[in-house]
Amino acid sequence: MKQVKVLGPGCRRCRTTAEMVQTEADRLGIDITIEKVTDYADIAGWGIAATPGIVVDGKVVHAGGLPKAEDIGKWLG
Amino acid sequence: MTTCCPAPIVAPPAVRHPAPWLIGTAGCLVAWCLVYAVLEPAATGLVALMPIEPGSRLAGAVAFFVYDTPKVLMLLTLVVFAMGVVRSFFSAERTRALLAGRREGLGNVAAAALGIVTPFCSCSAVPLFIGFVSAGVPLGVTFSFLIAAPMVNEIALGLLFALVGWKVALTYLVFGLAVAIVSGWVIGRLHLEGWLQDWVRTVRAGAIDLPDETITLVDRIRAGIDAVKDIVGKVWMWVIAGIALGALIHGYVPVDLVAAVMGRDAWWSVPAAVVIGIPMYSNAAGILPVVEALLDKGAALGTVLAFMMSVIALSAPEMIILRKVLTTRLIVVFVAVVGLGILAVGWMFNLLFA
Numbered sequence: 001m002k003q004v005k006v007l008g009p010g011c012r013r014c015r016t017t018a019e020m021v022q023t024e025a026d027r028l029g030i031d032i033t034i035e036k037v038t039d040y041a042d043i044a045g046w047g048i049a050a051t052p053g054i055v056v057d058g059k060v061v062h063a064g065g066l067p068k069a070e071d072i073g074k075w076l077g
Numbered sequence: 078m079t080t081c082c083p084a085p086i087v088a089p090p091a092v093r094h095p096a097p098w099l100i101g102t103a104g105c106l107v108a109w110c111l112v113y114a115v116l117e118p119a120a121t122g123l124v125a126l127m128p129i130e131p132g133s134r135l136a137g138a139v140a141f142f143v144y145d146t147p148k149v150l151m152l153l154t155l156v157v158f159a160m161g162v163v164r165s166f167f168s169a170e171r172t173r174a175l176l177a178g179r180r181e182g183l184g185n186v187a188a189a190a191l192g193i194v195t196p197f198c199s200c201s202a203v204p205l206f207i208g209f210v211s212a213g214v215p216l217g218v219t220f221s222f223l224i225a226a227p228m229v230n231e232i233a234l235g236l237l238f239a240l241v242g243w244k245v246a247l248t249y250l251v252f253g254l255a256v257a258i259v260s261g262w263v264i265g266r267l268h269l270e271g272w273l274q275d276w277v278r279t280v281r282a283g284a285i286d287l288p289d290e291t292i293t294l295v296d297r298i299r300a301g302i303d304a305v306k307d308i309v310g311k312v313w314m315w316v317i318a319g320i321a322l323g324a325l326i327h328g329y330v331p332v333d334l335v336a337a338v339m340g341r342d343a344w345w346s347v348p349a350a351v352v353i354g355i356p357m358y359s360n361a362a363g364i365l366p367v368v369e370a371l372l373d374k375g376a377a378l379g380t381v382l383a384f385m386m387s388v389i390a391l392s393a394p395e396m397i398i399l400r401k402v403l404t405t406r407l408i409v410v411f412v413a414v415v416g417l418g419i420l421a422v423g424w425m426f427n428l429l430f431a
Binding site: 007009040041043044045046047048049050051060061062063064065068070071074075 | 280
């Protein structure tokens, strides 16, 4: 079970990112839980400067803009 | 501060071969040039077909609208595409790493310059601010970035270049950067770190080490296309509204009036333009047709640029976002310092280019 966090204040781009991660995990058959982190202080605590950010198992893998599907697969894999 | 929360972009299946993308992009550029070349005769022909008395005020207004609408939208598309590609080479994290621990002065200059090319949306303004400050970017340097990013943007520069000329665009670039650099430096000198919201000062962000993401040439072209869909899809209404206003000014506002109110002799017009412009909020693309029409009518360049800068750089929605991280006192200082900077630019211009 991979713990994924999507960091972002709740804008559309952040929601899309969460959906993309879920879709990619389903496609690859990887079991994940997604938590949306929307609090500014919490987001900032992860050290990113642009949202949305993605954290997989406690490690920041992406910050700023929509991720690419093929990259998501690599982070989850 | 306009590119917030864009519509979800569903990425098309990745194409590995860059050739079709390159050929497609080149084809679009050629088509763009061909259409742009025939715009003016086409617009003139269209207006001639309408039952409007040639040479009348209405004809002037309609001609401005019919020609400027496709022209501005096409230029906007081209500029946004090009900047989308350029921005794919930058990221907020990399910019922050470049600025962290920088001394003030040179740091302000670097921050203002990076503000032009770093991808930035108003959604990200708060995380970016905290991310910068907590990673050791000095407060004044962070402000230089935050002032330059919306004010000296590609839309403002590209459209000024196309509609008003390269001299004015270059002037805007230089003085916009100057305002961002000096304002940020002044705010840094005032040592107002204590005026941040309490919680901001307690955030301690660790350094992050992002894995490399694979960015190919095709991805960069796609980034340009995404930027067009996102930004042009959102600002076109502002553009039409701006052109309509520009057309009204073009057709109906007398030259004497513009010269009297916004001319070089009216010293008070620069502060008036700044005060009116601060709460106003429009995208650069919306304000540019108005700028074009006012300059045409003999308004002084400094006054018009001051108005444009204050509309784009300072706005009520932006203050509301920043209120989350800055105390009201600090926001007042921020608006005052930037407003005074813009005022100085306006007056200086009207003096220098008499």
